[in-house]
Amino acid sequence: MTATVSIEALNAPAPRRRRSGPSKWTWLLLGVIAAILLVWEAAVSWLHLVPEAFLPPPTAVFAAFVQLLVDPEFWQAFVFSMQNLLIGLVLAVVVGVIVGLAVGWSPVLRFMVAPFLWLLYSTPKVALAPLFILVLGLGNESKIALVFLLAVFPIILNTMEGAVTVPASLVSAARVYGVNGVALGWKVILPATLPYSLAGIQRGAALGFTGEVLGEFLGGTGGLGHMLEFAAYQFQMDEAIAMVIVMVIIANLTLALIAVLRKRLAPWYDDRQIMGRS
Amino acid sequence: MTTPTADRDEPAASAPLISVRDLTVSYHVARTGATLTAVEGVNLEVHEGEFVTVLGPSGCGKTTVMNVVAGLVAPTSGEVLVDGRPVTGPGPDRAVVFQDYALLPWRTVFDNVKFGLEMQKRLKGDGWRVRVQEAIELVGLSGFENSYPKELSGGMQQRVGLARAIVAEPRILLMDEPLGAVDALTREVMRDEIEKLIAATGKTVLFITHSIEEAILLGDRIVVFKSHPGAIKEVIETGLARPRSERSVQSDPRFLELRDHLWDALQAEAAEAAVAGGS
Amino acid sequence: MSVLFASGGPRAGRGGLAAWLADLSTGGKAVVIAVEVFVVLLVWQLVVGYWGLINPVFFPPPLAIAQGFGEIVANGSLAANAAVSAQAWLTGFTIAVIVGIPVGLLMGASLPVDKVVGPIAWTIYATPAIAYQPLAKAWFGFGIGPVIFLVVISALFPIMLNIAAGMRTTSPSLLRAARVYGGSQLDLYRRVFLPSTVPFLFAGLRQAVVLATIGMVVAELSGSSSGMGALIIKAANTYQTDQAFAAIGVVVCWSVGMTGVVTLIERRVAPWTRKARR
16 A cells, blocks of 8 residues: 555655645635636726626625625515525425435335436426415515425435445345344444435535525525625625625535535445546 | 575676665655655565565565665665666566556557557557557456456456566566465466466566465575565575466475474464564 | 445345346336336326326426426427536536646645645535535626626635645556666656546546536526526526426436546547456
8 A cells, every 4th residue: 555655755756645734725726716706807997808896896795795794684585585594404404314224225215216206306306486476475484495495305315315325234144133123224224325425415415505596586585696686786886796705705615514514423434436427 | 394595695706687685665654754764774686587485474575675676666775786786766677567457447458468568669560569469468367358347356457467567578577476366266277377488478576475385386596585674584495396377386396395494483473573563 | 326236245145136236237227217207207207197196386297397308408498408507517617628627737746835725625615515605606697607607716725635635646556567677757657647647637527527517506596697597597586497407307317418428438538447346
């Protein structure tokens, strides 16, 4: 093994992990971002290459961002969106994990149901958004339903794949020691499936976010998506870009949170094994 | 008891093909900031046509020595000479057979075998096609020219690796536990085949293994490694007549004697390693 | 998909239906699934269309959807809108491929580029593309522009990041083999890095197809006067949900069809990946 490491360190033309200093790269990244912001600021405020109304400079966006943080209206919208997202996601997780385990566990169910699940999974379900608003109205219900619908399928299918790939030897080992029935599910199948479910939840959260924002775009009575749409509609680009940054932060924080959960709940799992699965 | 012969009385006339002189390789482990010595003070001479097996526990640095000879790893101190010239990198006089086969999954058997020639820019004219085909036949893979590695068993994949090395016509074959990942039955068959193949081609071989039987069966000389740090423990002449086969050798009293001796040596080494590793 | 038909180790010998299904030939399984699909469609038709247990406006039965499909074909709205969508999708996808492949390769080949572009790309990728839609609308107007923008931003990152990952996970042992035979740096890239990356490229393209379609629908739903999304929302708003469902079906076919095209190209270009997944 040592030999392999050495070859990579000495001669690899492609970058491998070289932990000489993560801080070095962080500084480079920060430098590049600062340079981009500087060029942006210069192009808009000083050289007037782009009209400010079209693309406000970073300083204006930052000011708008600070304004948002002290705006009670923003926090109202924030709570509105997050509440719907959370309710929809919790429902999706509960239903998704139960259905996924059941379908993954039972060959008959899998045979009967899985093809339909795959079909629904690969369907761009965002197209159903107008129908949801038609049926459930402009309020919270349509958004929660959209979040649920978009989030549930990746959770089901990832959990199902996890349950299918629980090593047979693991199940046999548990049986040898007399673990059976519910205990088997609880002690062996669920933990073995957990990393897969969490990967599904990660994707589900991103899609659920899409559902919430789209719901607000289409039938807007409140929420961050509505606020963003409104700002862009009024051509208040500084506020619109600030809102987009808020969404980028929310989306990335959510993913980071689930990644932390994955590390805490399933630290034994090699991340790369489930990478690339969608 | 056997007679371990650490220093061999060689006829002064023939200069060694490979000579490893006071080789030390250490790595800087960036993560911990420590320096890890893989091998220390290794001296070894291999003569033209010799089959030398290198035996030792995993992590003893035997693969590192081979990588230095192959030109994949630079020595920290000391040097390796091949045919009197210091090794500065890989060269057409040496070919490697890897433990994990290292076949390109996107190439068929034929295209994998020609890979070495291709890298060495030796695909001019038409002669190479015949040679590739011959090499494939030599390792018994006729009919599989258009198969992908994924479609072959481990043993067959390693035959491809062997053919790829042979077709490049190196003077020295470096084999890094070539049968380590092959199943037990196939391994026994392939040992005999490698024995025959090398006997027929007369190549100089440095063969890394952690199997005692393999080391005895194939080697003219066995170099036993110890770990922490990796260094040569002893060098033994097998003194078994060729041609050999699994069957003929295993009933030979010399084989049994060697096996017991090596077994004891590795056991002692493993016990030491366990103590060192546990600290 | 193969996972569907795997007769999972310890769960197999349960006898009855499971055993019967496991013993079926591929053709037999196809027949069972076909029968199943037919039964589902029949029940759906009976429950909604015949017994009227669910309001058919909200959930039109299969025959009504077929009729709706006939209507949008006959009045020409399908052809007109599908052409607009296809144009936007193909343009956006082409841009994403043209930009994503070289940038991905550069990220894989150069550590500094990877360390700078990587985090930025992941941050944008982690945010659902819908967040950028209002900006696109403000900047590019109401035509095909924002749709193309959203398709690009949806498809670009899966292509780019998969290629970068493919380059970086190239087997060190293959690189060693190439170097043993004196392969030059150019040889390493041409003969080892690039072919190793091909399966990752296609995995990225498949993900990109799905995400690009979602991006397209989202952009067209919220603020486009033409395209499949616009057709869906117009139909829904006029309570012609049968037409909306038919249009959604067309979008699903597009998504599935394009994924099929990618897989077909992969089989031509990279036949060795085919037998890899059993």
